Every structure is written in structure tokens, then in C-alpha cells.
Amino acid sequence: MGKKRIVIILIIVIIIGISLGIVILSQNTTVQDVDDQKTVLKGDVIMPTKVSRPGCEKTDSCYTPSKIVIKQGNSVTWVNEDVAFHSVTSGYYDEPSEIFDSGYLDPEESFTFIFENIGIYDYFCTLHPWMKGQVIVELS
Ligand SMILES: [Cu+2]
Numbered sequence: 001m002g003k004k005r006i007v008i009i010l011i012i013v014i015i016i017g018i019s020l021g022i023v024i025l026s027q028n029t030t031v032q033d034v035d036d037q038k039t040v041l042k043g044d045v046i047m048p049t050k051v052s053r054p055g056c057e058k059t060d061s062c063y064t065p066s067k068i069v070i071k072q073g074n075s076v077t078w079v080n081e082d083v084a085f086h087s088v089t090s091g092y093y094d095e096p097s098e099i100f101d102s103g104y105l106d107p108e109e110s111f112t113f114i115f116e117n118i119g120i121y122d123y124f125c126t127l128h129p130w131m132k133g134q135v136i137v138e139l140s
Contacts, residue, residue, distance in 0.1 A: 042077070042079075043077045043078055043079030043110055044068055044070075044076045044077050044078070045063050045064065045065065045068055045076060045077070045078045045079075045133065046063070046064045046078075046079055046081050047062070047063060047064075047078065047079070047080045047081060047082050047086045047105075047125075047131075048061065048064055048081055048082065049081060049082050049083065050082070051063075051082055051084075051086070051128065051131060052082060052084035052085075052086070052127070052128055054128075054130050056130070056131070057130040057131070057132070062125070062128070062130060062131035062132065062133070063078070063088075063123075063131060063132070063133035066132065066133045066134065067133070067134045067135075067136065068133075068134075068135055068136070069136045069137075069138060070115060070135065070136070070137055070138070071137070071138055071139075071140040072115065072116070072117065072118050072137055072138065072139055072140040073114070073115070073116060073140055074114070074115065074137075074140075075112050075113060075114040075115070076112070076113060076115065076135055077110055077111070077112040078102065078105070078110060078111045078112075079108070079109075079110045080105040080106065080107055080108060080109050080110070081107075081108070082107060083107050084107070084127075085104045085105060085106065085107075085127060086104075086105050086125045086127060086128065086131065087101065087102050087103060087104055087105060087125050087126045087127060088100070088101070088102040088105070088111050088113075088123055088125070088133075089101045089102065089123055089124055089125065089126050090121055090122070090123050091122060091123070091124070092122060092124060092132075093124050093126075093129040096126075097122075099121065100113045100121075100123070101126075104127070115135060115137040117137065118137045118138060118139055119136075119137055120134060120135075120136050120137075121134065121135040121136075121137065122134050123135070
């Protein structure tokens, strides 16, 4: 076997090694992407961490965003990203309107409501009176 052959074989081995490495790396990346998607819950409105303590009302961020505008017939999904229970309840703390009520939402739990009628819908959290939000439903 000549020196040239050995060099050619070495080059081929290196190329195969590199391409195998690329395949393995790209597979790992794909797996990681799937994992990331699993942990990210998609919501229109988020209940962020620490909103179970007063303070978020100062920046109007107890529900984020606190105001959302949608078209008639569309839905809004709320996701509880806090470690405490929260609710999404229509009306005001001292005057619930009984249009929608999520009940107690566990951490990472979500609630979806379809708004069939136009209007301005105020809502709050039954556990934390300072948590307030609003859904504005426009003509589609
Ligand atoms: Cu709450």
C-alpha cells in the first residue's frame, strides 16, 4: 500500500467522522427543541410569578397584558405561570358578573374562553383582589 492510498483512506475516515458528528449534533438539537416546546405553554394572557403578592397592580402587570383586544367569536387563553393558585373571573372583586370563571388555576394550568359577543369584559382573581384585567371584544 502506497503512502498516497493511506492518506486518501485517512481523509475518507475523517470526512465520515465529521459527517457522523454533524448528524449526531443535529439530532441532539432537534430533541432539545421538542423539549423546549413542551415546557412552553402558549397563552394570550399570562399570570406571571409573584403576582400573588400586591405590587403588580402598580405596573398593571398582574395579568400580562392586562388589556387584550380580540375580534368577536375569538377566544382568549390565560396561562398561570406563577407558583400560586389564581383565577380568571369576570366582573369585579366585589361584583362578579358570572360570564366566565376559571375556578382555581394550578400552576401551569390554562383557561380558555370564547367571546361570542362584543363588549368590554373586566375580570379579576378571586384570591387576589389587586389582580385585574380586561378583554375588549370588537366586531369581526
Ligand atoms: Cu390571583
